[in-house]
Each structure stands twice: as C-alpha cells, then as structure tokens.
Amino acid sequence: MKTITIDPITRLEGHGKIVIFLNDGGEVENAYLQVPELRGFERFCEGRRAEDMPILTARICGVCPVAHHMASTKALDAAYGVEPTPTAKKLRELMYSGYTVYDHILHFYFLAAPDFVVGPDAPPAERNIFGVLKKVGLDVGREVIKHRAYGQKITEILGGKATHPTFGLPGGVSKGLNEEERLEIEEMGRSSVEFAQFTLDLFNKVVLGNQDYVDLILSDPYQLRTYNMGLVDDDNRVDLYDGDIRVTDQGGKEFTKFQAGDYLDHISEHVEPWTYSKFTYLKKIGWKGLSDGPDSGVYRVGPLGRLNAAEGMTTPLADQEYQRMYETLGGKPINSTLAFHWARLVELLFAAERVVELATDPGITDGDLRNPVGEPGEGVGVIEAARGTLFHHYKVDEEGLLEKVNLIVATTNNYAPICMSIRDAAKGLIKGDEVSEGLLNMVEMGFRAYDPCFACATHSLPGQAPLKVEVYDHERRLKRRIERNLG
Amino acid sequence: MINAVIGIGNLLRADDGVGIHVVQRLEDEITGCEAVDMATAGIDLLGHIRGREKVVIVDAIITGSEPGTIHRVSTHEMRSPIFAKTHGLNLHGTLMLGQLLYPDEMPKKLVILGVEIQDITSFSDKLTSNVQRAIPRLIEAIKKEFI
Incomplete structure (x- = not known):
C-alpha cells in the first residue's frame, strides 16, 4: 500500500496531518485527518474543582474559548441541578451570539474567501487574506477587523476578558448589563447586521455569480x-x-x-x-x-x-x-460540503440579529443573575460552537471535585465526514505515482469548509506550517514531495 | 496606556504558556505599562497594539538553543511564513496586516522577546525548570525595553 501524507499545520501543533492511503492500483482508498488527542486534557481536569472548569476549558485554545466556557457552564448547571435565571440565560446567549459573529467573520474572510474571492486556481502566495484585500479593498479589511473586534468587545463587556471570559457560573452569570453597556452592544449589533448583509452580498456576487463556482459547489467530489x-x-x-x-x-x-x-x-x-x-x-x-x-x-x-x-x-x-x-x-x-460557507454566512447574519434582539430585550438589564445551586452530581452541557455541536460531561463528587470529564468537540463530531471529504477531493487527482498539482487546493478546500479546530494546539514561534504531500511507493520509499505554506 | 507588554501562549501547554506566566507576574510589578494576557488569539492582537508607542510581545520560541534562552527579535528580522495557524494569521502575518491596514497607528517600537522552550506537548499549567528559572531575567529584559 502507498501512503501520501499532507501535513497542514505546524509540527508544534501535534498530530494534525493528512494521510492518504492508496490501493495497489494506485488509486485513493481512504484519507484521514489526524487530529490531536484531547484525552490528556480530560485527565488534566480530573480532580480539580468543578467550578474552575468554565475558565480552565476556555484556555484550551484561542479559537473557540467562549464555546468551551459556555458548554462548561451549562454542564455545571446540570451537575448542580440548577436552572439559570431568565436574565442570565439571555445574557449568556448575548455573549454567545457575539462570539459566533467574530468567529464566523474570521473564517469567511481569512479562510474561505481566499479560495473564492482570489480563486481556487490562483497561486498559493495570493490565496490568503492579503490577496482577498487586494480584490475587495483595504476599507473592507478595516471593516473585517472592526466587526471582529465588536464580537470580542461584547465578550469583554460581559465576561471581563475578550479571549477568556469569567462570566458563566452554575445557575447564572457573574455580571449584569447596565444601560450604557446595553446601548453600546446594541450599536455594535446593528453594525454587525449590516456587515453580515454586505458579506452575503459579496458571496452572492463573487461565488453565486460565477457559474464555475456554482458547478464546483455542486460537483460530485464535494457531496x-x-x-x-x-x-x-x-x-x-x-x-x-x-x-x-x-x-x-x-x-x-x-x-x-x-x-x-x-x-x-x-x-x-x-x-x-x-x-x-x-x-x-x-x-x-x-x-x-x-x-x-x-x-x-x-x-x-x-x-x-x-x-x-x-x-x-x-x-x-x-x-x-x-x-x-x-x-x-x-x-x-x-x-454539498462547500455549502458550509454559505450556511456560515446565514448564521453570521442570524447571530448579529440575535445580538440586536437580545440587547433590546426589555429584561436584559434586570438584576436576577443567579439561582442557588443544588448538590453536586453529574451533568452534560451542550452548545453549538461555531464549528459544530460541543458536549461537556462532568461527574462531580460531594466535595465539588471532578471525578470524570468527557468532551466531544465539534471537530470530533465532524471527523468522519472530514476524512471522507478529503478522500473524495483527492480521488481523480492521484493516479499511481502521479499527483496532480491541484490536489492540495482541492483537499484544502474539502477540509477547510468544516472549519476544523485543533483545539489543544499550541502557538510557539516560529510556527512554520507547510502543507506537505508525500508520496510513498509500496515499499514506503519517498517518491515525491509537494510543499507549500498553508494559505 | 501608551505602552504595553503582551504575553502570547497557551497556559495549559506547559512552556508554551511562558508569555502568559510572565505577564501575570508583571501585572503587579510594572508601572507605566499595561500587561496584557492575549492567550493564543491571533489577529485580535491588532486591537491591543494599535495606537501604542512601545510594545513588547513575549512568546515561546523554538530555535534549538538552550531552554530558557531569551531571544530578542525585532519585526524586520522576522522571516517566518505568514500563514502558520489553522485559524487566521501568525504573529508575523498579523503585524504585516496591521502595517497594511493601519500604517499610522502601529507602535513606533515593537520588540518580540522569544523564550526558548522545552515542553509544549504536556497538558500542564507549570513551566519546566529551565524556563521557570528564566522568568527573573525575562522580567528584567522587559523592563529594560521601557527605559
């Protein structure tokens, strides 16, 4: 059997690489994205105080801290047998909507738009945010950064810190909203609605206005x-x-x-x-x-x-x-896997609208922030992280310490389809020892649509990230290597 | 505040968190300068450096030298690829984007202090001993940048 390896992220980020297995006829049989192990994190948490989990789990990575914070908070609600107050629920969703706004904006402009706005066949050196800005203009770039920052600001107003909030508590939240803050969030929400509409217009013009792209979205390898x-x-x-x-x-x-x-x-x-x-x-x-x-x-x-x-x-x-x-x-x-991009923008608009709806809810500045908790036990919290359903499951002993922790993150839920999309994208582009130059683009587009998150990734410099394809013959001798930086 | 020291890293990945550890210490020890815990966030760094005069960024680094070695890197010396993360830009790319979008708002002085690290694969909120021992030297190096 021949093996092709694509290493899309830095070695510092652990076991995240793509391996493509060929059959004896030299055709793609299966493909796998190897993602980092989270089990070590679960063990790291066990024995700690359950109430620390919303802050601790938010530290797993900088990509979806609010999702982990909220899933963890909801797991504690369940473990302590308490319903959050009506105002606390609204405030949590308000923060969460702000997070969805900033996460989806980043994905579209930095990760999806290079393939569509710049083009899937453009040279890799241009298929990045700088290539996108060259096409759409620097003013749009400043709007991207501004609205990304709005989403973060909403988290900061409610949670103290933008990246790692201290907000959710079992049965409620740590802080309410005053009128001045409410107004600020409402204005940021209204601006985000407009920016989401602008982004959908851009998607309409650039993607849906181009028959080649529509054909690509509907093509077999991406179904x-x-x-x-x-x-x-x-x-x-x-x-x-x-x-x-x-x-x-x-x-x-x-x-x-x-x-x-x-x-x-x-x-x-x-x-x-x-x-x-x-x-x-x-x-x-x-x-x-x-x-x-x-x-x-x-x-x-x-x-x-x-x-x-x-x-x-x-x-x-x-x-x-x-x-x-x-x-x-x-x-x-x-x-169609590539329709994830469109769906993500529908959700961007939805989340921005929810920010406005919640910020203008008559009860949003009320003071009922927390209900008293019951005895500790077992609980599951679920939330829709930007990249998919996220489960936190805790068993808490009578002293409030964690006996057992189980997390199922979005990328795990999507793991099988991600592998299948990579396999299907690679099929037809590999024939024996011949690897088409288009392979990297098609494979990248296949897995990027899911917005996979290597949750426990580290961040050290220099952080080189070549996208690597290695072709081995049946005796595992390296036959060919294609390498580039991940755009 | 016009000056800032910004720590970047994953606090739960052993030595990768060295930038965060030092910034948390500095919150009580440094005056005339804001200490910012940026965790592993990427492009959001721009919001913390725009409009500042002097910025020192503390991050973990791997170059092959002794763990605990402090490397002083100025931005024009950075040669790493721009797109090193699965979500967004790495530090180099982020600073390039800032220069492109906000050329008048970027700090006049921007220094990166990279601490050579040893363990970034364990789940741990503690530093290894060589990196831990570098903290006092690192604090002195940071203070020196603001004199």
Whole structure:
C-alpha cells in the first residue's frame, strides 16, 4: 500500500496531518485527518474543582474559548441541578451570539474567501487574506477587523476578558448589563447586521455569480449524503445556545431528537489504531466505516449540519437567506460540503440579529443573575460552537471535585465526514505515482469548509506550517514531495 | 496606556504558556505599562497594539538553543511564513496586516522577546525548570525595553 501524507499545520501543533492511503492500483482508498488527542486534557481536569472548569476549558485554545466556557457552564448547571435565571440565560446567549459573529467573520474572510474571492486556481502566495484585500479593498479589511473586534468587545463587556471570559457560573452569570453597556452592544449589533448583509452580498456576487463556482459547489467530489445534527428550539429552528439536539436523515426528515443528558444513548465512538481521535456515529444506525447514506451512522455538524437539521431561523433577515439558500441549491437537505460557507454566512447574519434582539430585550438589564445551586452530581452541557455541536460531561463528587470529564468537540463530531471529504477531493487527482498539482487546493478546500479546530494546539514561534504531500511507493520509499505554506 | 507588554501562549501547554506566566507576574510589578494576557488569539492582537508607542510581545520560541534562552527579535528580522495557524494569521502575518491596514497607528517600537522552550506537548499549567528559572531575567529584559 502507498501512503501520501499532507501535513497542514505546524509540527508544534501535534498530530494534525493528512494521510492518504492508496490501493495497489494506485488509486485513493481512504484519507484521514489526524487530529490531536484531547484525552490528556480530560485527565488534566480530573480532580480539580468543578467550578474552575468554565475558565480552565476556555484556555484550551484561542479559537473557540467562549464555546468551551459556555458548554462548561451549562454542564455545571446540570451537575448542580440548577436552572439559570431568565436574565442570565439571555445574557449568556448575548455573549454567545457575539462570539459566533467574530468567529464566523474570521473564517469567511481569512479562510474561505481566499479560495473564492482570489480563486481556487490562483497561486498559493495570493490565496490568503492579503490577496482577498487586494480584490475587495483595504476599507473592507478595516471593516473585517472592526466587526471582529465588536464580537470580542461584547465578550469583554460581559465576561471581563475578550479571549477568556469569567462570566458563566452554575445557575447564572457573574455580571449584569447596565444601560450604557446595553446601548453600546446594541450599536455594535446593528453594525454587525449590516456587515453580515454586505458579506452575503459579496458571496452572492463573487461565488453565486460565477457559474464555475456554482458547478464546483455542486460537483460530485464535494457531496456527502450523511445525517445532519444541530440544536433546535421548540419549533425546530436553529438555536446556537440552547434546545434539543435534532438529527435529520438524508431526505431531510427528523430521525431523532434528544436532550443533552441523553447523548450517550444516541452517539457512540469508534476507534481506529492510526489516529488519536475517535469517530462519533449515530448509535442506532451503527458504524459502517467511512461511508455515507442512510445505513451509515456518520453525521455532520457545524453550519450546514445545523441548517439541514432545522426548519428555519428565528430572525427575519437570516430566515430569508435560509430559504434562498435552499431554493438556490435544490432543496433540503443540501449535501454539498462547500455549502458550509454559505450556511456560515446565514448564521453570521442570524447571530448579529440575535445580538440586536437580545440587547433590546426589555429584561436584559434586570438584576436576577443567579439561582442557588443544588448538590453536586453529574451533568452534560451542550452548545453549538461555531464549528459544530460541543458536549461537556462532568461527574462531580460531594466535595465539588471532578471525578470524570468527557468532551466531544465539534471537530470530533465532524471527523468522519472530514476524512471522507478529503478522500473524495483527492480521488481523480492521484493516479499511481502521479499527483496532480491541484490536489492540495482541492483537499484544502474539502477540509477547510468544516472549519476544523485543533483545539489543544499550541502557538510557539516560529510556527512554520507547510502543507506537505508525500508520496510513498509500496515499499514506503519517498517518491515525491509537494510543499507549500498553508494559505 | 501608551505602552504595553503582551504575553502570547497557551497556559495549559506547559512552556508554551511562558508569555502568559510572565505577564501575570508583571501585572503587579510594572508601572507605566499595561500587561496584557492575549492567550493564543491571533489577529485580535491588532486591537491591543494599535495606537501604542512601545510594545513588547513575549512568546515561546523554538530555535534549538538552550531552554530558557531569551531571544530578542525585532519585526524586520522576522522571516517566518505568514500563514502558520489553522485559524487566521501568525504573529508575523498579523503585524504585516496591521502595517497594511493601519500604517499610522502601529507602535513606533515593537520588540518580540522569544523564550526558548522545552515542553509544549504536556497538558500542564507549570513551566519546566529551565524556563521557570528564566522568568527573573525575562522580567528584567522587559523592563529594560521601557527605559
């Protein structure tokens, strides 16, 4: 068997690389993204005080600290048997919406736009934010930074710190909102709604206005007919902060709906020897390997998974975009991996609208911030991180110390489909020893759509990050290497 | 505040957190300068350096020298690739973006102090001994930048 290795991130970030296995005929058989192990982190947490977890887990990485903070806070609500107060719930969702705004903005302009605005065939040296700014202008660049900062500012106002908030407590939050802060957040929210609309217009013009891109989105290598998963409210509409977990099938019909605490009845984990990460799958369907269709328990989370698993958005502008997306791409569910980018922008608009809705809620400045907690026990918290469903599960002893910690992060939920998308993108681009120059682009586009997060990544300089393809013959001799910096 | 010392790193990954450890110490020890814990955030660094006069960034570094060695790197010496992170830009790319978008607001003096590290793979909130011993020297080096 021949092996191709693509190493997309720095060696400092651990085991994150792509390995492509070829069969004896030299064709792609399977592909795997090797992601870092989180088990070490879970062990690191055990024995610590449960109440420290919202701050500790937010330190895992700088990409989704608010998602971990909130999932952890909700797990503590459940473990201490307490419902947060109505105002605390609203404030948590307000902070969370701000986080979604800044996370989705970063992904679109820094990671998605290089492929579409600059072009998938452009030289790698131009397929980056600088290439994007050359096309759209520096003023847009300043708007990107400004609105990214707004999202952070909202976190900071409520949580003290933008990157690592100290906000969520079991049963509530640590701080309320005064009128001056409320007004500031409302204004930032309104500006973010406008910027989200601008970004959707840009997507319309650049991507949907170009038939080649539409064909690429709808092309075979980027289709996966998996189940879809996401949090929904009582009316089955997208909810990023709370609700039940809904799973829909390949026809768009509800397969199951469950509460966070029951996740182990619905999700199982499959282990492979060559990677630290586990593959999650729907327990009732079963693990059938890296395959799609109704008989395989593989499901997708994240923006497209969420929109497919729901029946609409609760905010008016985002709901219009939601309907338009499904009308344009041929109805529900959408199976195209590249449609994650569009779904992400629908959510950007939704989150910005929620900021305004919550900031103008008459009760948002009320003082009921925390309910008294009960006795410690076991609890599960679930939240929709920007990149997908995130579970925190804690067992707390009577002294308030953690006995057991289990995290299922978004990238783990999407692990099987990410591997399948890489495999499908690579197929047709590798024939025997011949590796097409387009391979790196197609593979990068395949996994980047999911916005995978190598959650426990470190950050040390110099942080070189070549994207590496290595082709080995059947005796494991290196035949060819293609290398470039990750754009 | 017109001057800032900014720590970058992952506090839970052993020596990778050296920049955060030192900034947390400095909060009580340094005057005339804001101590900022940036964690591992990337482009959001721009919000903390724009409009400042002097900025010192403390980060972990791997060059192959003795753990605990302090490297002083000025921005024009940075030659690392721009796109070293899965989310956004690395430090070099972030500073380039700042220069492009806000040329008039970038600090007049910007110095990076890189501390040679040993362990970045363990989940630990403690530094290894060689890196821990470098902290007093690092604090002196930071203070010297603001004289």
